[in-house]
Structure formats: C-alpha cells, structure tokens
Amino acid sequence: MEQILEIPKAEKRLNGDAVANPKTTVVTGSQAVLDALVCEKVETIFGYPGGAIMPIYDALYDYSDRLTHILVRHEQGATHAAQGYARASGRVGVVFATSGPGATNLVTGLADAQIDSTPMVCITGQVFAHLLGTDAFQEIDVINITTPVTKWNYQVTDAREIPQVLAKAFFIARSGRSGPVLVDISKNAQLQTFDYEGYTPCQHIRSYRPKPIVRKEYIEQAAVLINRAERPFVLFGQGVILGNAEEEFRQFIEKTGIPAAWTILGAGAMPTDHPLNVGMLGMHGNYGPNVLTNQCDVLIAIGMRFDDRVTGRLDKYAKQAKVIHLDIDPAEIDKNVKADVPVWGDCKETLPMLTALVSPKKHEAWLAKFREHDAQEQAAVIENELRPTCDTLTMGEVVNLLNELTGGDAIIVTDVGQHQMVACRYAWFNQTRSTITSGGLGTMGFGLPAAIGAKFGKPDRTVIGIIGDGGIQMTIQELGVIQQYGVGVKIVILNNQFLGMVRQWQELFHERRYSFTDMVSPDFVKVADAYGIPGQRVSERAFLKNALQTMLDTPGGHLLEVMVGKENNVFPMVPQGCGVAEIRLK
Amino acid sequence: MKQEFTITVYTENQVGLLVRIATMFSRRKINIESLNTSPSEVDGIHRFNILVDETEEVVRKVARQIEKQVDVLKVYFSTNEEIIWQELALYKVPTDEIAEKVKVERLLREHGARAVVIRKDYTVFETTGHREETDGLLHALEPYGLIEFVRSARVAIIKGSRGFHEKIREFEEMQPSSEAAENEFLNEGEKVFSM
Incomplete structure (x- = not known):
C-alpha cells in the first residue's frame, strides 16, 4: 500500500534545480x-x-x-x-x-x-x-x-x-x-x-522473525501427551490475548475438558464464570491452581512465561509433570521451566492445530479436586473477604459489589499492591481485554494514567481504576487530564493508610517492624474537587453500595475513596522461597 | 560446569547494537572475556565473536535472548573443540636489551613470532595463536624490559559451519524457510522428548 496524503502547509521546493518528481x-x-x-x-x-x-x-x-x-x-x-x-x-x-x-x-x-x-x-x-x-x-x-x-x-x-x-x-x-x-x-x-514519496508500511525485516514456523512434530507430540493425560492442567497468560486467540483457546479447552488457570495478565482471556476456569495462579492466586500444579501429570503453558511470582521455588515446581510450553518467543522456552515439548509459535496458529489432534474428553474427577480446594478457600478466605462481619470494610467486598453493579462488563485497571491482588482475584470478567495491570514490573503509579488511557482506547466501556493510597500519589497529577478532557473514568481509592503489601510482608516476615510503611495522605476528595472531579469518601458498609452506584451513575469522571481495614492481609499466599504447594490460607 | 564458550553473532551493521548485545551479558553479571566485531563472509553483515566463561545452560539462554533482538540474524555458541580460533599479540621491547641478552632468532622460532618493526630504540614482535602461545612469548620477554603488550580478542571459525551465504537468502524471503527459522534446540527434538 502506498499513499500520499495531502500535506498541510507544504513547503515550497527550496532549490529549483531538480526537476519536480510528480510523485513526491x-x-x-x-x-x-x-x-x-x-x-x-x-x-x-x-x-x-x-x-x-x-x-x-x-x-x-x-x-x-x-x-x-x-x-x-x-x-x-x-x-x-x-x-x-x-x-x-x-x-x-x-x-x-x-x-x-x-x-x-x-x-x-x-x-x-x-x-x-x-x-x-x-x-x-x-x-x-x-x-x-x-x-x-x-x-x-x-x-x-x-x-x-x-x-x-x-x-x-x-x-x-x-x-x-x-x-x-x-x-x-x-x-x-x-x-x-x-x-x-x-x-x-x-x-x-x-x-x-509517501508512506509504505513495513512488512518484513530480514533480521527479524516475528512469527516462527510451527514445527508439526511438536504439535503431534503435544497432542499425544494431552490425549494420554489423566490430570492435565492448562496455564494461560497474556499471549492468548495478544495473539487474539481467545476463541481458539476456548475451542481447545472445551474439546479437551482441561481445567485452566490464569496469570494476572491472562485474566479475562476466558470468562470468569466458564466452568473450566479454575482461577488465578501465583503468589496470591487461588488455592487449587497452586496446590494442584504439583499433582497434575501434564502441564500445558500457553502464552505465559513462568514468572517467579507464578512458580514460587522452581525446584519444587511441577516436578512430576510433563511440560508443554506454547510461546511465540523462543527465548521463553526453557528459560525458567524446562519444557518437554516446546511448541514455538503464535498460539493463534498452534492452538487450532493442537485442537484438531486432541480427542474430546471430560476430566470430572480431576475438576472435582479443584472444586474441593475452592470450597476450602471459600471457607477459609473468600467468604470473610467478600462478605465480612468485621466492622471495617475489606477490599474484597468493594470489588464484589462492583461485580454486582457492573455485571462483570467493566474494564478494571489496577495499580500495584494489595488492592491489585484483591482486584485480580475477585473481579469478574465477561470479555477479553478487561483487566489492565502492571504485572511484570509492578509499577506503582501505573493505575491512574493507565485507566485514563484505557478510557480513550475504549470510550464505550466502563473503566474503573482501582488504586491504593500509595500508588495514586505517585501519578496523582494525571487527575488534571481527567479535568481537562472530561475523561469518564471512575477512580476507586482503597485506602488502608499503609503501603499495605510491604506492611503485610513486614508483619509476616519482619516481626511487625513497620519500617516506613504508614502513610499520611491528603484529603483525596478535596484533591479531586480541586481538579473539578466529583467524589466522595465512604468508610461504612451501609453506604458503600450507594456510593459505588453514584460513582457509576455520575456522568464523566468520579473519585470514590473507600476507607478499608488498616491491617488486612491478602491470602492465600505462597511465601517467597516456598513451593506452590506450600501455599498458606492464613 | 563453567567452560569457555565462543558466541558467534551475525548482525545487521547498526549503531547501538554493540550495547544491546553487551547488556544481555551485563544484566546477568557475566564478564565478557573478549569481544571482536568484524565484517563476515557476507557483504553488509557483521559478525561478533564473544568469549565468555559460563555454563552451557546460561549460554544457551543468553544466546536466545540475543537472537531475538531485531537487528540480530543468528547466534551460534561453540565450545573450544568446535572451533578454530586465534588471538594476535604485539610485544614492544627495548632493542638494545633484546639484541644483547637474547638469542632473538631462537625466540622467534620457538614462539612462531616475527619482528614487525625494528628501530634503534625499540622492537615490536607479533605472534598469533592460542592463549598459552601468546602468553609463552610474554613470559619469555618479561625479563627484558617489556615496554608494552597487547592482545587482540579471539576470532573463531566454526568447524561445522557452512557459512552464511545461503542463510542470508533465506532471511531475505518474506516467509523464511525452516532453514532460516532453525533453532538448535527445536531441531533436536528427539533428544529432549521421547514417549
């Protein structure tokens, strides 16, 4: 494709010597x-x-x-x-x-x-x-x-x-x-x-191979392993979303009947309520997916890179399993977890090839194990987090009410810390590209500007930025963008008056020595007001739902500060240096 | 187990690429023992020779991370047994010392060296070879007031390589063939997986 657009204010040719090329x-x-x-x-x-x-x-x-x-x-x-x-x-x-x-x-x-x-x-x-x-x-x-x-x-x-x-x-x-x-x-x-001479898009660079050729023999080997597996387990990451392969992924999962768990960047590639979606992986992921990683016989990793926050201690990670790793980047294969079958390629291409070779199956007994673990987690953690009986508000109940009010249709953008883990654990996602969070780098200050950007990217969708009291202050000046352009983004500050994730580690691993994690914050509602953004603060359960509803109903931007319990912890947790099966429920 | 690996990188001739490749080692705190860049057998394609002392596992991971850089065409890594390699060294010594006290002819013969420059005040010798050989002449000359010594990076030819002429044509295709997309690991499937 070659096109020459009309250039405004085109300069006059500086030297009259060259014969004018009509194409330039x-x-x-x-x-x-x-x-x-x-x-x-x-x-x-x-x-x-x-x-x-x-x-x-x-x-x-x-x-x-x-x-x-x-x-x-x-x-x-x-x-x-x-x-x-x-x-x-x-x-x-x-x-x-x-x-x-x-x-x-x-x-x-x-x-x-x-x-x-x-x-x-x-x-x-x-x-x-x-x-x-x-x-x-x-x-x-x-x-x-x-x-x-x-x-x-x-x-x-x-x-x-x-x-x-x-x-x-x-x-x-x-x-x-x-x-x-x-x-x-x-x-x-x-x-x-x-x-x-006009603009020609680039389609090929000789030293760069974006899409590797798929090696059929590995697809075949992967299919053999999957067909023989009794307790197969799928881990999926953002690769499914980046490859626009959500539909190919769904077909693969539904044909094979394999339970699937997600990394935080992969959340939403499969709807939260899908019967084969068994939850979140990693340090603050769900109980079943972590424990059963070490009981599966075939582990199928799709578009994920075995980050240390997902694997915990590598020498205690899925040692019993044959590992199939689908990734577009060959440098990811074997980088952290050794693959028995490396399926190097774009999962948009490799997944349908694999789906064609696998036999339809159901893994009811194996799925039931995930449900058993889920029941334990519900009783030990989730019930108290989502429907608490304590006086103070929990982060989980805020997310849970948001699910109720939005039906899982919103784009949830988070910052980094406890609220991020809670939001990713409990938010419902009906469709892909609904969760935006800083996964690998863990950048505090990401949430507010990313939420603003998401609203520009998808103006028709509800965009909710869930942000901590620490992270918001790292990029709080971007409220000016909401003001100047009337960006209709909803900001929920979950304020526990602490740098909560660090405080949690100090409590659990540093004898409660809360070294520089208590944080005094400005009146966020007044700050929002100074930027012309409506807002309110809520600290009582009785007013929470109405406040969230008001936020969603207010046209344009809105900021809601929710005062939550100061010393609540995020559980379950795989402590650093432990294997995934050593996940703690409290 | 750590051992010497020579990493051969075929690249485009691009400003800044040296830093991009060097950071792949420095981010893992790997010391580069020697580094050479030169033209390759293919016009316009550059060739890096990088020598590191590392385990094969780490070298393989680094090699893949280098190969995925946009301006890098191909990366190979080889043990010392898999390559022919040479280093060049120059030695500057005072001419009068050397003329008086040493049997220069024997010295040159023993170390496969030659005199590059002979002046009244100093003489420059040159030798090429493996590390022990260039070190041998260094030790031999040290007692005689060695003024300057310098050794080049290792340059290496891969014994099993058929060169890059055919490969570059593959890379230039819109759909590179499996030859261009080869991967030392993926091509050895039978070694990594058996049912």
Missing part, C-alpha cells in the same frame, strides 16, 4: 512523522511538549483534525496512558516527549511495556545532530538509556530516514511478541525538508 511532495521531517501516524491509523497520542520536539508539535497543530493529542502532566503518565490505551483497544499506544528529562521520564513506562509485552511507539525529540555528545541543553543519550527497556530503538538525524524508520517502528511494536519501540529524532531532522 516536499515536506518537513515533522510532517513526515505525523503523516506516518495517520497512515498507521493512529488516532490518539499521549505526550508532553518541550524544546527539542517543538517542530513536531508545531506541525501537529495542523493535524488536529486527524490526530488527537492528550496533554499529560508527566511523561511517565504518557507511557502508562499509552499502555492502558493499547491493552484496552489492541492498538499501538503512541507517546511524544521531548529530549533530556522528557525522555528519561519515559524509562519506567518503557520497562513496564517491555516486560508486559505492550505495543507502544515513543517518539522523542533530540538536540540538533551537530550538538550530539556535547552535553547540550536537555541532551541525554536516550538510545543507550532505553536499550535494555525497548524491543527496538533508533536515532534519526536525517529526515529522509523518517518514513522507513517509523514504518519499521510500528511493525516491530505490534508484530510477534509485541513491545515498546523508541524513535529519537534530532531537531534538525524535524525541521529538514525533503522529497517525500
């Missing part, structure tokens, strides 16, 4: 950047201007009919908003930032997107090329700083490179195992005019 237009580097975004069907950019990116912002002024720019309050907010946007919509998130501090402020968001495979293209301004390496004002070596936290990065110093480099950037960000890409463009390249 003379444009600036900045215009080429924006034309590339339009051709890549980008609609929303999250960004913050500054000296070294001013030419792009100047050109953006003329593109405001085709590109929406959201002015964040800090560049970190731009990256998390772009992540929320990408994860909710399945599209590439786009970020603009200036050089120097603008660029360094992107690092946390890039790292988060890298470890959670979120497609994102960040464009940073850079000082004039002739100043590179001279410690110029707001010069920073952003390429070297971001190398470990990007899938790919590139510095442009000549405008003629811009169309190909951006085409490459979008292709790399969204293909294969998706991830963040950064393109740094020096100011001279933004200003430079050149003969533009």
Whole structure:
C-alpha cells in the first residue's frame, strides 16, 4: 500500500534545480512523522511538549483534525496512558516527549511495556545532530538509556530516514511478541525538508522473525501427551490475548475438558464464570491452581512465561509433570521451566492445530479436586473477604459489589499492591481485554494514567481504576487530564493508610517492624474537587453500595475513596522461597 | 560446569547494537572475556565473536535472548573443540636489551613470532595463536624490559559451519524457510522428548 496524503502547509521546493518528481511532495521531517501516524491509523497520542520536539508539535497543530493529542502532566503518565490505551483497544499506544528529562521520564513506562509485552511507539525529540555528545541543553543519550527497556530503538538525524524508520517502528511494536519501540529524532531532522514519496508500511525485516514456523512434530507430540493425560492442567497468560486467540483457546479447552488457570495478565482471556476456569495462579492466586500444579501429570503453558511470582521455588515446581510450553518467543522456552515439548509459535496458529489432534474428553474427577480446594478457600478466605462481619470494610467486598453493579462488563485497571491482588482475584470478567495491570514490573503509579488511557482506547466501556493510597500519589497529577478532557473514568481509592503489601510482608516476615510503611495522605476528595472531579469518601458498609452506584451513575469522571481495614492481609499466599504447594490460607 | 564458550553473532551493521548485545551479558553479571566485531563472509553483515566463561545452560539462554533482538540474524555458541580460533599479540621491547641478552632468532622460532618493526630504540614482535602461545612469548620477554603488550580478542571459525551465504537468502524471503527459522534446540527434538 502506498499513499500520499495531502500535506498541510507544504513547503515550497527550496532549490529549483531538480526537476519536480510528480510523485513526491516536499515536506518537513515533522510532517513526515505525523503523516506516518495517520497512515498507521493512529488516532490518539499521549505526550508532553518541550524544546527539542517543538517542530513536531508545531506541525501537529495542523493535524488536529486527524490526530488527537492528550496533554499529560508527566511523561511517565504518557507511557502508562499509552499502555492502558493499547491493552484496552489492541492498538499501538503512541507517546511524544521531548529530549533530556522528557525522555528519561519515559524509562519506567518503557520497562513496564517491555516486560508486559505492550505495543507502544515513543517518539522523542533530540538536540540538533551537530550538538550530539556535547552535553547540550536537555541532551541525554536516550538510545543507550532505553536499550535494555525497548524491543527496538533508533536515532534519526536525517529526515529522509523518517518514513522507513517509523514504518519499521510500528511493525516491530505490534508484530510477534509485541513491545515498546523508541524513535529519537534530532531537531534538525524535524525541521529538514525533503522529497517525500509517501508512506509504505513495513512488512518484513530480514533480521527479524516475528512469527516462527510451527514445527508439526511438536504439535503431534503435544497432542499425544494431552490425549494420554489423566490430570492435565492448562496455564494461560497474556499471549492468548495478544495473539487474539481467545476463541481458539476456548475451542481447545472445551474439546479437551482441561481445567485452566490464569496469570494476572491472562485474566479475562476466558470468562470468569466458564466452568473450566479454575482461577488465578501465583503468589496470591487461588488455592487449587497452586496446590494442584504439583499433582497434575501434564502441564500445558500457553502464552505465559513462568514468572517467579507464578512458580514460587522452581525446584519444587511441577516436578512430576510433563511440560508443554506454547510461546511465540523462543527465548521463553526453557528459560525458567524446562519444557518437554516446546511448541514455538503464535498460539493463534498452534492452538487450532493442537485442537484438531486432541480427542474430546471430560476430566470430572480431576475438576472435582479443584472444586474441593475452592470450597476450602471459600471457607477459609473468600467468604470473610467478600462478605465480612468485621466492622471495617475489606477490599474484597468493594470489588464484589462492583461485580454486582457492573455485571462483570467493566474494564478494571489496577495499580500495584494489595488492592491489585484483591482486584485480580475477585473481579469478574465477561470479555477479553478487561483487566489492565502492571504485572511484570509492578509499577506503582501505573493505575491512574493507565485507566485514563484505557478510557480513550475504549470510550464505550466502563473503566474503573482501582488504586491504593500509595500508588495514586505517585501519578496523582494525571487527575488534571481527567479535568481537562472530561475523561469518564471512575477512580476507586482503597485506602488502608499503609503501603499495605510491604506492611503485610513486614508483619509476616519482619516481626511487625513497620519500617516506613504508614502513610499520611491528603484529603483525596478535596484533591479531586480541586481538579473539578466529583467524589466522595465512604468508610461504612451501609453506604458503600450507594456510593459505588453514584460513582457509576455520575456522568464523566468520579473519585470514590473507600476507607478499608488498616491491617488486612491478602491470602492465600505462597511465601517467597516456598513451593506452590506450600501455599498458606492464613 | 563453567567452560569457555565462543558466541558467534551475525548482525545487521547498526549503531547501538554493540550495547544491546553487551547488556544481555551485563544484566546477568557475566564478564565478557573478549569481544571482536568484524565484517563476515557476507557483504553488509557483521559478525561478533564473544568469549565468555559460563555454563552451557546460561549460554544457551543468553544466546536466545540475543537472537531475538531485531537487528540480530543468528547466534551460534561453540565450545573450544568446535572451533578454530586465534588471538594476535604485539610485544614492544627495548632493542638494545633484546639484541644483547637474547638469542632473538631462537625466540622467534620457538614462539612462531616475527619482528614487525625494528628501530634503534625499540622492537615490536607479533605472534598469533592460542592463549598459552601468546602468553609463552610474554613470559619469555618479561625479563627484558617489556615496554608494552597487547592482545587482540579471539576470532573463531566454526568447524561445522557452512557459512552464511545461503542463510542470508533465506532471511531475505518474506516467509523464511525452516532453514532460516532453525533453532538448535527445536531441531533436536528427539533428544529432549521421547514417549
């Protein structure tokens, strides 16, 4: 596909010597950047201007009919908003930032997107090329700083490179195992005019193989193992969502009748109420999935990477099982858990191949074991968390009421900490791309900007950001975005007046030495009010449901602060250094 | 068990790629014993030779993490038995010392060395070989006022390799064949799985 868009304010040809090529237009580097975004069907950019990116912002002024720019309050907010946007919509998130501090402020968001495979293209301004390496004002070596936290990065110093480099950037960000890409463009390249031949999307890079060829023999071996298995167990992660393979996954699971448990990034790839969905994996996951990991005979991991928060101690992890690992990234196979059958490929392709070879089965007795463990967990943990009899509110009952009021149709965005584990454990998801959380990096401050981004990505869906009193204060300035653009995002602050997850560890593993985890917070409702955002605080059970209903019914943004028990813990828990079967219910 | 592995990386010629590859080692706190970049047998394709002392398991994981970088075409890792390798060393010594006290001819013969420069004030010798060989001449010259010594990185040829000419054509296809998509692990299925 080749197209030449009408370029606003096209510069006059500077030298009359060359014969005008009818196929080219003379444009600036900045215009080429924006034309590339339009051709890549980008609609929303999250960004913050500054000296070294001013030419792009100047050109953006003329593109405001085709590109929406959201002015964040800090560049970190731009990256998390772009992540929320990408994860909710399945599209590439786009970020603009200036050089120097603008660029360094992107690092946390890039790292988060890298470890959670979120497609994102960040464009940073850079000082004039002739100043590179001279410690110029707001010069920073952003390429070297971001190398470990990007899938790919590139510095442009000549405008003629811009169309190909951006085409490459979008292709790399969204293909294969998706991830963040950064393109740094020096100011001279933004200003430079050149003969533009139009934008051609990139479809192939010879040194890059996004989709490996599926090896049939491994599909066959996997099918043999699955067909012979008596206690097979599926673990699924975000790979199913990133591969748009939810339907292929459902068919595989329903044909084989295998119980399936999810990582927190995989939540929602299968509806919460599906009879074969047995719950959440990992340190604060459900009891059955953890304990029975060490009783299954075949473990089928689909689009997940055996994070240490999922596996606990590796030498006590599923040693009895044959492991089948489906992943698009060959570097994930054998990285943490040795695979007996490595199924390297896109699960959108491998799952249907596997489904065709497996025999229809039901594993009633094995499923009953999950239900038995679930009953134990219900009695020991869940009942008290969701329907407590104590005076103080629990995080779980807030999430439970939200489920009731939204029916499981909302997008739940979380920050990091106790509330994150509670939200992921108890929230209902009827459809995919409904949970957005910082999984691998565990970035506090992720929640508010990510929720804002998610609302831009899916304006028709209810977006609820569930955030702790600690995390909200790391990026609280983004309330300004809600105010300025009237973003209809619902913020629930679960305030336990502590950095709760650290406090929980201090209680359990550091003899209750609460070293610097008690936190005094501002009046969040007043803060919201200062930003023109309606809000209220609730600390009594009698008012909770109404307050949540009011929040959902209020048009536009709303902030609800819920005061919850100060020293509640999240259980079950696999203590660090223990095997998954050593999970504690209290 | 840790041992020497020579990692051969075929890459595009791209600014910044050296750092991207180096971080794969530094993030795991692996010391790079020697590193060489040079053109390869294929025009426009660069070749890194990286020497590390590590276990095979870790080297395999690092190799895969390098290979998935966008500008990297292919990574191989080899034990010392699987490669032909050489290092080059230069030695600068005072000419009068060496002329008076050493039987230079025998020295050169024994160490397979040659004199690159002979001046009134100093002489530069050169030798190539394995570490023990370049070290041998170093020890022999140390008593005679060695002024400067430098040794190059290891360069290595893989005994079993058929080169990269055919491979690069595969990579250039829109749908790379299984040859291009080969994986040392995935191609040895019978070794990792048996029913």
